[in-house]
Amino acid sequence: MRVNLAIEDVVLIVLYFIGVLYVGFTAKKRNDDADSVEEYLLAGRSLTLPMFVATLVSTWYGGILGVGEFTYKHGLSAWVVFGLPYYIFGAIFAFMLAGKVRKSNLFTIPERLAQIYDKKTSFFGTILTLILVTPAPYFLMLGVLLQIIFGLDFKLSVVISTVISTSYLFVGGFRADVYTDILEFFLMFLGFSLIIPFAGLKYGWIDFIVANVPKEILSLTGGNSIQYIVAWFLIAIWTLVDPGFYQRCYAAKNERVAKYGILISILFWMIFDFMTITAGLYSRAILPELEQPLMAYPVLAEVVLPKVAKGLFYIGMLATIMSTLNTLVFISATIIGNDIIWRIKKKHNQVSQINLYTKVGLVITSVVSILLAIYFPSVVDLWYIIGTLTIPGLLIPVVTSYFEGLAPSPKYAFLIMVSGFVSSFASFAIGQIFKSSDGVPIYPFGLEPMFPGLIVSTLVYVVGKVLERVR
Known part of the structure; x- marks a missing residue:
């Protein structure tokens, strides 16, 4: 054009x-x-x-x-x-x-x-x-x-x-x-x-x-x-x-x-x-x-x-x-x-x-x-995919770091970050492998990749905080 x-x-x-x-x-x-x-x-x-x-x-x-x-x-x-x-x-x-x-x-x-x-x-x-x-x-x-x-x-x-x-x-x-x-x-x-x-x-x-x-x-x-x-x-x-x-x-x-x-x-x-x-x-x-x-x-x-x-x-x-x-x-x-x-x-x-x-x-x-x-001109298509993959890993460690008592220990902060990213990435990868007849990605449980990432990272955070208090 x-x-x-x-x-x-x-x-x-x-x-x-x-x-x-x-x-x-x-x-x-x-x-x-x-x-x-x-x-x-x-x-x-x-x-x-x-x-x-x-x-x-x-x-x-x-x-x-x-x-x-x-x-x-x-x-x-x-x-x-x-x-x-x-x-x-x-x-x-x-x-x-x-x-x-x-x-x-x-x-x-x-x-x-x-x-x-x-x-x-x-x-x-x-x-x-x-x-x-x-x-x-x-x-x-x-x-x-x-x-x-x-x-x-x-x-x-x-x-x-x-x-x-x-x-x-x-x-x-x-x-x-x-x-x-x-x-x-x-x-x-x-x-x-x-x-x-x-x-x-x-x-x-x-x-x-x-x-x-x-x-x-x-x-x-x-x-x-x-x-x-x-x-x-x-x-x-x-x-x-x-x-x-x-x-x-x-x-x-x-x-x-x-x-x-x-x-x-x-x-x-x-x-x-x-x-x-x-x-x-x-x-x-x-x-x-x-x-x-x-x-x-x-x-x-x-x-x-x-x-x-x-x-x-x-x-x-x-x-x-x-x-x-x-x-x-x-x-x-x-x-x-x-x-x-x-x-x-x-x-x-x-x-x-x-x-x-x-x-x-x-x-x-x-x-x-x-x-x-x-x-890689399709990078524009990845604009929000990038967000769905990275946000679950960054959200909890970054935000809680500014609130005394809410931040996880270094050990669990790293686990939260890795688990959030890996879960979202795995869900995204599965969706790209398994697609419907019209090419639409089929994600596990029908959830967008960000959801499992946020769920898993939150669970790791909660478990980590509970174990920290028990110890």
């Missing part, structure tokens, strides 16, 4: 990329602390409430093309799947964890695991966290957008998107990530605020959507089973172990900013969800025979928006993806630099070397993501 953009649209998109690069490269703080580890990794723990909200909101929607695809296929259930559960778990994180996370003054989740448990638990947690934050799907989506906008070769588009999204992180670190996120926060809202009124004026408003979409996609289940909805609802537990949440809280100016920043962010997520879901419903109503639902938003823009507005909408999609992409790249790089390379060499190196190792992590993350995006 190649979109038809006027020269004005192309100029706006090019100016957007130039603007992101300018903001990113000029973000570095100019003082004696500019090269400190705390400044490079967490912007000196100085995020104010507006900065915190802008960067957290913008990094939560990287899979925007996937949201369009899901809404096109399943309608209002997108809100039940991608909206409501994340508001709930986001609020739980704000009230129960945000202040404690900020007070810990750490850099990463694996660092917390090492502090509370032991080396093997921290190491396995490091691997699971790296899998959880893989940025490859977002490199792929950004590469696809560049390909359809500029007509470039796909591989070249992925490489270009990688360079644009990561180059300024070498210079400005986390502060560059935050400052570009602030710019992208405004642009993503601007882009999606345009398409709804243009669609409404051209085709009609709510009555038009109701009259032109299948009735089942106007229900909260979207024609899906209750178990399917519950499974997706539970995937939102991702929020409680999301490294982006922890990173923002570590970087907040104080505990109050961390807590209220998340609560305010939920309000902005509600607004943005309204816009993206409405746009997806318009796409289904206007384009009922769309062959590639993943392109629901781009194709809608083609038939609804005039020039300039179309360019701004594409910028909104690009900003939504890039704000998440650069965050995941930097988190991955920080884990590689701080929790792997430096932990191995810390007996021989000073803390100041962490910045250098993080930059090495940026290179490693970028190269691996390029290879995955080019040679």
Whole structure:
């Protein structure tokens, strides 16, 4: 697919990329602390409430093309799947964890695991966290957008998107990530605020959507089973172990900013969800025979928006993806630099070397993501599978580590982590081996892979706590 953009649209998109690069490269703080580890990794723990909200909101929607695809296929259930559960778990994180996370003054989740448990638990947690934050799907989506906008070769588009999204992180670190996120926060809202009124004026408003979409996609289940909805609802537990949440809280100016920043962010997520879901419903109503639902938003823009507005909408999609992409790249790089390379060499190196190792992590993350995006394009399909496999192992050890008396002993923390991951992985593998005639995976007991992982890890946790008290 190649979109038809006027020269004005192309100029706006090019100016957007130039603007992101300018903001990113000029973000570095100019003082004696500019090269400190705390400044490079967490912007000196100085995020104010507006900065915190802008960067957290913008990094939560990287899979925007996937949201369009899901809404096109399943309608209002997108809100039940991608909206409501994340508001709930986001609020739980704000009230129960945000202040404690900020007070810990750490850099990463694996660092917390090492502090509370032991080396093997921290190491396995490091691997699971790296899998959880893989940025490859977002490199792929950004590469696809560049390909359809500029007509470039796909591989070249992925490489270009990688360079644009990561180059300024070498210079400005986390502060560059935050400052570009602030710019992208405004642009993503601007882009999606345009398409709804243009669609409404051209085709009609709510009555038009109701009259032109299948009735089942106007229900909260979207024609899906209750178990399917519950499974997706539970995937939102991702929020409680999301490294982006922890990173923002570590970087907040104080505990109050961390807590209220998340609560305010939920309000902005509600607004943005309204816009993206409405746009997806318009796409289904206007384009009922769309062959590639993943392109629901781009194709809608083609038939609804005039020039300039179309360019701004594409910028909104690009900003939504890039704000998440650069965050995941930097988190991955920080884990590689701080929790792997430096932990191995810390007996021989000073803390100041962490910045250098993080930059090495940026290179490693970028190269691996390029290879995955080019040679395994189905990685987008694994987006939530990754969550179902890693969350059961991480959830209990990470969350309970912030509550005195609830954390398991190091021995059981490791068993919880391994059993949760292995159970989910085994269930997933069995489902891939045994499929129905129409290719649908048949999981043990009809349960999605996350369920056995959560059940087994919880049982190990309970048994471990009981045995600890008996002894």
